[in-house]
Amino acid sequence: MISGFAYNGQFREALLVYNDMCREGVTLDDTVFVAALGACAHGGHNYGSSSMATRCSRDSRDDSVNNCTQVTALKDVSSREASNVFTWLGAPCYCPQRLKHYKSFRRRGITISVHSFVFIMSEEMKRLIAYVEDLYEDTNSCNMVKVQWFDKVDEVGVPLPMDFDDREIFFSLGRQDLNVECIDGLAAVLSVQHYEKFKGDTRYNLWQPYFCCRQIDNGDIKPFDVTQLQGYWSQEVLKTMFNATSSLKVGLAEKTAVLFTKDGDQHNNLHDMQCMWYELASGESYYRQGDLGRALKNFLAVEKHYADMTEDQFDFHSYCLRKMTLRAYVSMLKFQDRLHAHEYFHKAAAGAIRCYMKLHDSPTKSSKEENDEISKLPPAQRKKLRQKQKKAEARAKREAEEKQEDETASSNNSKSGKKQHARPVDLDPHGDKLFQIEDPLAEATKYLKLLQNNSSDSLETHILSFELSMRKQKVLLAFQAVAYISM
Template sequence: MGSSLPPKESNLFKLIVKSYETKQYKKGLKAADAILKKFPDHGETLSMKGLTLNCMDRKTEAYELVRRGLKNDLKSHVCWHVYGLLYRSDREYREAIKCYRNALRIDPDNIEILRDLSLLQAQMRDLAGFVETRQQLLSLKPNHRMNWIGFAVAHHLNSNPSKAVEILEAYEGTLEDDYPPDNERYEHGEMLLYKVSLLEECGFYDRALDELHKKEAKIVDKLAYREQLVSLLVKAGQLEEAEKIYRALLAMNPDNYRYYEGLQKCLGLYSESGGYSPDEADRLNNLYKSLKVQFSWSSAVKRIPLDYLNGEMFREAADNYIRPFLTKGVPSLFSDLRPLYNCPEKVKILEKLFLELEASVGTTGQFPGSAQKEPPSTFMWTLFLLAQHYDRQGQYDTALAKIDQAIAHTPTVIDLYTVKGRILKHAGDLAAASALADEARSMDLADRFINSECVKRMLQADQVGLAEKTAVLFTKDGDQHNNLYDMQCMWYELASGESYFRQSDLGRALKKFLAVEKHYADMTEDQFDFHSYCLRKMTLRSYVEMLRFQDRLHSHSYFHKAAVGAIRCYMKLYDSPAKLVNEDQDEMSKLPPSQKKKLKQKQRKAEARAKREAEEKNEEESSAAGVSKNTKRQHAKPVDPDPHGEKLLQVEDLLAEATKYLKLLQKNSSASVETHVLSFELNMRKHKILLAFQAVKQLLKLDPDSPDTHRCLILFFHKFDGFSSPVTDSEKLVWSVLEAERPTLRGLQNTSSLVEANKSFLDAHKDSLMHRAVAAEMLFVLDPERKLEAIKLVEESFMCGPISSPSGPSVGWKLKDCIAVHQLLGTVFADPDAASRWSTRCAEHFPYSTYFKGVCSSAVVKPVDGNLNNAPENGGMEHCGASVRDSHSLNGNISSLKALNIQ
């Protein structure tokens, strides 16, 4: 580097490089300027100055200088390397790889460039190139441990674990000392465990066992050694040996569920589905009885039998398991029991057991058959458990009665108010749920979880402003937006985005959804530093696991929700474009061109001035706090130029933006019905007929009986039947494909028309509300003249569906489905009378629903004596027969409920 310079300037150039590496950027700039005074066109100096400026957040100047330097010296590997580093800093990895490859054409054996290139290839999953680069590094420097390990890992990631094993064995052959020094023992042990895991992945179980036994003394992590050993023994069929090790592991940690699962596999008593024959259940019961004697303090050994026991044995085991938790007062008990609710028989047994415990403790203060007196709190926790049980069953009146009884018993337990709010949320009264959550929060202002629960309830009730003020109580310096964004608080952003979407504030909704997408991009970026760190520290098993996790990162539920929300925002905006031009822009359009130019210049200057003033203010505050300007510049929060998301709405091609996120969903959430429904809706808007048809076929493959699948199928072929005859060759090809596929599709087989297919679908699912609603919707779409018949089909759901009984919600339809049907009647059918009739009927069956204005909801205020004129000053209102004030107000603090007109 700098070889074309005289000795003095060459030394200055070395100083630039050293200053860059030690982050002494001002010193490096000074040296660069000294060289450029004499040699203003020296390419490598220009490039290094640009790289230094890039580290000082002067990117525009940096790119300009680096490009000038490259133009002046195209044959310098330094200029190409620096250009690649510049792109890498901006996450433009593909461009950086191109620059590195150009640098290697000039200097093919440059180890620094090869190492940087290998990191980018690992990041971009260019695994074939990664193997090639790592092989070149190893050939250049074979005495470096990292090069051997990196070459092995590259082959492993490239689906060639057997080759990776060969490389590691060759590396072991180069080691002179059989026992590594003490400071490298752990790292060497990790490499040996990694090698054994590779042998296991190849299926060489006996060879892996031999290797593990042979190298046991060199492996420092003994727990990992045992877990690896027992995994190999099970796969090799040596179950007796595996059983002994699992029992030894359980003695170390008797609450590890994986160890119990492994022990069951060794004994031939494990089932993926959870189903067991009576003989297997008896053997399992004997096993866990013996384990319970050995590990009497373990909760896992008492909880696991509840999954496979039935009948009286289940009841006895559940009784023994539940009683200590009620005595101790464990709020999470119901969460622990929730998986058992997938079995209706066990639910009946549990309900009977809970009621027996309540009756006995409530009357005698003792559990049934026990002479020991229970503390008073046991009765309260039993009511608490029963309330959650009835809430799960959808029996909200009973659940609220039980939780009110618990609150009357001990009005100072915060969990009671939290659960009551949850019950009201499930029942449909989101405003009252929010108020109760706020009441619980006020009882312990230092509890972050309770605060977060309150914020979540407020966002569900679309009280965004109040939610933001509540969330700010637990953020740094009261800087709510920046701090929550920096902490990647995605549950808040998703709930906030969904609330804004419900309120049709698409700009803010998009901003929240895209913030979540940005977090996942940051997570992908965060793996970059580990490519070199993990090879250096030899945490190879964790490294490979991390890379595989990153490969499926975008299949996480939070990303799925954010991508779906963003797509729906773009489609809603496409269907009804907002007026994106504000009043200032309207006025500007009336001005002559010369005045327009002046006004734009004035606006730019004002924005720059505001930004400069904000930076100066930050620096003044930091100085007052004793913080240096450089430190403050590093930690200063960027000013949000678009706090309301208005610029996000000003997209030229809305559907193209939505397609970007759809492709991510198709790649990572292809098993989700929602993904293909969105694909259908988006491609129909884009008139991409074959892509829409592909989405329909995927839906039929995933869930042919889904209402969404039926809707998409009928809508597609109804649209197809409306097409004009094909004219171009491409149209004829599409037409022929659809005609050939149509008779083979499930749902259209053995039917002569779409109307007949719709009727067959209805006959097969006539007891389901959503299926009937979709069938009615499609009947109306296919023949608008039959609108009244379609509406009647929906309204007849009351007579044939499970909601026809007064206890409907407990066993019948979901509130959200009834809301969807109401919106269908009001929008698609455009029949206010039918929507009103539906709302009236649903209000009877969902009395706590604020959407349907049920009689017990906070949307309806009812005087105690039936006369509003006789209501006392404090309101005197009853909430469905039970005073909300009496049931959840503490010390008369009911301000949050007064805002909802509830007393």
């Protein structure tokens, strides 16, 4: 029966029959083992087949039968559990070999995609490292993965250079098709430069990455650039590392964004065009850098856009009634009802709340405290410090006036030849005055109420409510937020 199931491609049924024979205490001979091993090999159950072969070659046949029973039973149980939670993601595409190819799958809460770095559990219970090249379902409905191997230091098999490291792995040309059950989670593989950066910062100790800079080609060790592999930059560890240092690219991003605006004051033109995607990205970047003033300035700019939309609706009331455009009027009313439930407003309000909470946790010095500190200085140092402050204020005022003159000249000499109105100078370009408030939690509460009224189905709303309530020592409100989260 085992051979018959395996011959017809029903490898799972073949292993179930073998498992039942072991459980019933049936005496197993070499024919049964050969048939079961063949079913494992053809079905992609490399772990089960290798374990069976190892168990069956031990001292006594009785012990091997018991061991095989345990291993196969465990394998069968794990296979059933995995199959219950296994899901292909996305629509399949077909090839001439009638295979269904997929981009990714989800199993046990982890998403594995093509071009991911993964751990593969071997028969010796060792975690090997591989690169996913393809995911597919074969003609026998087996979920398969095609991988290309990385070799660890103890798996290379060739003389190693003197400068190798225990965390180094070597890219190899070996490929293999396995069952997806062999995948044991996502791995992290970095280049040498990124690995050195990783070791120099303790914030990223959640991962335990390997690094790769060499490959094995026909027994020779050659240089290899792992960053050229597709999917390298999609690793979560790299996203976290580069998000933490995003200040290096903020200036370049701003210069690129203003290329799509009119001449003149290009940065303010982005605000006039209501480029909320840009303001949100900029605010999140400044928040990660700890620049709360600029972060708040961008988040509150998005909030102002929605306030302008609310104000503009009043002109639309009389227009629709006068022109009898009732359908547009009803659509506008429905839009206004769900205006503050929009995704961009939710992100802006959540970002402002986080800024205010962070400001509460690490408050800045007030002007009164700074004056008290200055008054404690000796008279000579106090006079010198006052002079420096006056010079800095005069310089800032002069630069603002020069900037306004330049903008006025550029507006008068625009490309279109039309005279444009001069824009008033932004006296707080860095948002320093926005976070100089006495009660940051009160400001955060205003935006939290808007989220609770319009985005109550969002998990982030209740998480922010819990964090804010705990800072305000409102325990019952914090419990209420936890109750909403657990629903």
